[in-house]
Amino acid sequence: MYKNEFDPKKDTVECQYNGAIIEIPAKIFFSAMTRTQYDDRKFVRYKEGAKMYGMSEREFYRLAHDAGAVYKRNTMALVKLDIIDEYMEYLREES
Numbered sequence: 001m002y003k004n005e006f007d008p009k010k011d012t013v014e015c016q017y018n019g020a021i022i023e024i025p026a027k028i029f030f031s032a033m034t035r036t037q038y039d040d041r042k043f044v045r046y047k048e049g050a051k052m053y054g055m056s057e058r059e060f061y062r063l064a065h066d067a068g069a070v071y072k073r074n075t076m077a078l079v080k081l082d083i084i085d086e087y088m089e090y091l092r093e094e095s
Helices: 026-036 046-053 057-067 081-091
Strands: 011-017 020-025 070-075 075-082
Touching: 011 026, 011 057, 011 070, 011 075, 046 057, 046 075, 075 081
Parallel strands: none
Antiparallel strands: 011 020, 070 075
C-alpha cells in the first residue's frame, strides 16, 4: 500500500463533539455521511428508497404504492418520503 493511499478499515477521522476531539473509524464516518445525503431530499426513486429503508426494491415498491406516495411523470416514478414516514408510523405496532 502506498503511503498516501486511504484505507477505511484502518484509518480514523477526528471529529469535534462538545469541545472534545473524538477519533471515529473512517468506515463508520463515511457510512454515516452517505446516509445523511438523503436527509434533505423529499423524493427518491425506488432503488434509493429501498436502500434508505433497508429493504428490497420490490418491498419498497409495494410500500410506496400502499402508502399512496408514488408520483409518476411519463416513465419516471418518484416516491415522497414524508408520506412513507407517516405511513410507517401508522403501521407501527404498539407494544
